[in-house]
Amino acid sequence: MAPPTALVMTSSLPRQQRRFLQPLHSPKHRRITASFPAELLQDFFGGADDTAHQPLEHSKKKPQEPEGSPTPVASQVSDETLVVHAGEKMGNGTSSTDSIATPVVSGTSHWFKNSEDLIAFKEGRRQRVRSLRKPNGEGPGGQDQLAGASRGDTGDVVRHECYRGNAPRPHPAWWPYHVLAKNDVTLFYADSPTNPMLKCLDISLVAELCHQKGALVCIDSTLAPPINQKPLTLGADVVLHSATKYMAGHHDVIAGCVSGSEALISKVRAWHHDIGGAISPNAAYMIIRGLKTMALRVEAQNRTALLMAFEVKSDLRGTMRFIDALDIPFIATSLGGCESLVQQPGVMSFWGQSGEEKAKNGIKDNLVRFSFGIERFEDLRDDILQALDKI
Numbered sequence: 001m002a003p004p005t006a007l008v009m010t011s012s013l014p015r016q017q018r019r020f021l022q023p024l025h026s027p028k029h030r031r032i033t034a035s036f037p038a039e040l041l042q043d044f045f046g047g048a049d050d051t052a053h054q055p056l057e058h059s060k061k062k063p064q065e066p067e068g069s070p071t072p073v074a075s076q077v078s079d080e081t082l083v084v085h086a087g088e089k090m091g092n093g094t095s096s097t098d099s100i101a102t103p104v105v106s107g108t109s110h111w112f113k114n115s116e117d118l119i120a121f122k123e124g125r126r127q128r129v130r131s132l133r134k135p136n137g138e139g140p141g142g143q144d145q146l147a148g149a150s151r152g153d154t155g156d157v158v159r160h161e162c163y164r165g166n167a168p169r170p171h172p173a174w175w176p177y178h179v180l181a182k183n184d185v186t187l188f189y190a191d192s193p194t195n196p197m198l199k200c201l202d203i204s205l206v207a208e209l210c211h212q213k214g215a216l217v218c219i220d221s222t223l224a225p226p227i228n229q230k231p232l233t234l235g236a237d238v239v240l241h242s243a244t245k246y247m248a249g250h251h252d253v254i255a256g257c258v259s260g261s262e263a264l265i266s267k268v269r270a271w272h273h274d275i276g277g278a279i280s281p282n283a284a285y286m287i288i289r290g291l292k293t294m295a296l297r298v299e300a301q302n303r304t305a306l307l308m309a310f311e312v313k314s315d316l317r318g319t320m321r322f323i324d325a326l327d328i329p330f331i332a333t334s335l336g337g338c339e340s341l342v343q344q345p346g347v348m349s350f351w352g353q354s355g356e357e358k359a360k361n362g363i364k365d366n367l368v369r370f371s372f373g374i375e376r377f378e379d380l381r382d383d384i385l386q387a388l389d390k391i
Helices: 015-021 037-045 079-085 115-122 143-150 175-182 203-212 262-275 281-304 316-325 355-360 377-388
Strands: 154-158 187-191 216-220 238-242 256-260 307-311 341-343 367-371
Touching: 115 316, 175 203, 187 203, 203 216, 256 262, 281 377, 316 367, 316 377
Parallel strands: 187 216, 216 238
Antiparallel strands: 154 256, 238 256, 307 367, 341 367
C-alpha cells in the first residue's frame, strides 16, 4: 500500500503522448509552444519525427502577405475548423482586436481620423465600419412614450434602414400647389428639417392644402426632436423619427418610430407584425432610457445650435482642411448624440458623384454640416474659429 503522502498518477495515454505531461522542471520536458499548429497535431496523433521540430526562430520564414490578404491555411483546413476561425484568425483578418471571442460593439456610428481616411473608405481602399444598420429583434416597451412625445394617439417601433443621398432636391415655393393640382396625390411625404441643408417646411400650410385634396401628410421629423417640433399638432397625419438619433441619444441603438392616430397606426402595426423589422428588448430599454433624458440633452444642444449647415469660403480641399483641423467634433455620419459630429456631405455622402449630380441635390463641395452635442458652447465656438484659420 502506498504511503498516504504519495501522489499516485495513472494514465491510459500512449507513452508518446505522456511525454508532454512531464513536470516543467523535468529534464524530459520539451517546449512545444514555438511549433507550428500542424506540427503539434503530428506530435499528439503520431507520425511525427522527433527531429522534425524546430523552434519558431529557426523555422523557414514565410513570405509576408500583403495587408488584408487571405491566410493561405484557410483554404487547406476542414469545414469544422474553418467555421471556428474564418474571418478571424483565418480569412481576410477583419478582426481588429486581440479578443478570442468576437467583441460586442454597441456603437451604431463610427468616426474617421481625417478626410483622407474617409475618402480611402469611400473608394474601397480601407475597410471600416461607418454605420451599423442591422435589425436586432423585437422588444416591448416605449411605444406609448414615443407617441406621447409626438402628441400622437399611438405609435409603433420599427427598424430604420440606411439611406444615401437624402438631401431633397430644391423646389420653388409654389411646388406643393403645382403637384396637388396636376396629380392625384394620396400621401405627401417630406423631411422637415431637411438633411443636410436644414430647410424647414411650412407644415401647417402643406397640411391644409393636402387635406383639401384628400391627401395624407407624413413628416419625417428626425432632425427636429419632439422637444422642438411636433408635426402632428401642426396638421400632419403621421410623423416619423429615427429613434437612433435624439430619442435614444447615445449612438447605441438602431430603431425608428411612427406616430399618429390610432386608426392609421393600427394599420401600420398590422403590416409591421408581418413584414417589418424588429428590435431587441435591450434596444427598446435603451430607447426608454434615452427618452427620460431627451429634454435635458436637447436643451443643452439648443443652447449651441442643435444642427448647423453652412458653406466655407473655400473649395473642396480647403473645406477638408477645415474639417481636419477641428479638435472636438468627430468626423462621422448620424446626429443627435451627446458628442458633436461634423461632416462634409460632398465627401461623406456624395463622393464619386459628378458635379451635375451634386448640383441637382443642392450639394456644394464646401458645404459643412454640424450636429452639436452637449459640450460647452464656448469650447465648440473656439474650436470652429481656430479651424477656420487653418484653411
